[in-house]
Amino acid sequence: MTNYSETIVNPNKALWEKGDFTQIAAFMRQSGEAIVDSLGVTPQMKVLDLGSGDGTTAVPLARSGAEVVGIDIARNLVEAGNKRAAAAGLRNLKFQEGDACNLEGVADHAFDLILSVFGAMFAPKPFDVAKEMVRVTKSGGRIVMGNWIPNDPTFVSQVLKISSAFTPPPPEGFVSPMTWGVESHIIERFGQAGVPREKISLVKDTYYFASPDKTPTEFIQLFETFYGPTMNAVDAAQKNGKAAELHNQLVDLAISQNKSKDVGTLIPATFMRVAVAL
Ligand SMILES: C[S@@+](CC[C@H](N)C(=O)[O-])C[C@H]1O[C@@H](n2cnc3c(N)ncnc32)[C@H](O)[C@@H]1O
Secondary structure, three states: OOOHHHHOOOHHHHHHHHOOOHHHHOOOHHHHHHHHHOOOOOOOOEEEEEOOOOOOOHHHHHHOOOEEEEEEOOHHHHHHHHHHHHHOOOOOEEEEEOEOOEOOOOOOOOEEEEEEEOOHHHOOOHHHHHHHHHHHEEEEEEEEEEEEOOOOOOHHHHHHHHHHHOOOOOOOOOOOHHHHHOHHHHHHHHHHOOOOHHHEEEEEEEEEEEEOOOOHHHHHHHHHHHOHHHHHHHHHHHHOOOHHHHHHHHHHHHHHHOOOOOOOEEEEEEEEEEEEEO
16 A cells, blocks of 8 residues: 655655755855854754754754754755764754744754744645744744845846746646745745734845855856755756756856856855744
């Protein structure tokens, strides 16, 4: 007999397990640390990093002494995170598999801080995500999200826009992750979770993708080979003979936005920083 629970594919999980996000995350460590530095984390705190990947922010959170749990839907990234935590000797950091839409097994009001940098925004049920983040945060605690902004002219928004132009349309009812970068949606989602407008702050901030020795073209090749949303665009473009067109658009974008003065990559990208006080 078939065990259906094992054969049903969760497309959200499949998308992030398809590639190897650690290859992109290697460019994200500096800005991840800068965000953590700005949060005033203390050793007494319990912190949940949601959509933690391999620990771009969870590792520096743990270095500040807090008790940190990273939850991510992708099994390969949970494994990579636990390897990084072990290599760094961080016994106060563990990664586990879970879904931001339903944090079953996580107790109510368990954390002082929920941090989700370009993580929970990719979960398919945004109202459930807001409700779950509020549920697991202590009274007096905080939720901080970093979310990409739709139609923004900077790098990631444009990579996702170009990628989606080469990908078949999503199924009906699909809610774009980019809506997490729009004020009205953010307010509505946290509002339904019981958070009044005055408890929510929204500020645009800049994230940097940085590498001293990888060129912008090499950076794009990593997106094409390892980043789920771009890999899907490449697969579709290859089928209709448009792979070179897609590649050229992405390379032009990366080169035009690169601020590095030598061979490396330094690409800024604007994001919406959301802070919710509970
Ligand atoms: C763009 S990556 C960012 C990873 C990490 N926060 C960082 O800054 O390097 C998005 C992450 O969100 C995770 N993710 C996507 N959907 C999720 C969900 N429903 N629940 C938990 N994690 C999810 C992906 O597996 C991936 O690790």
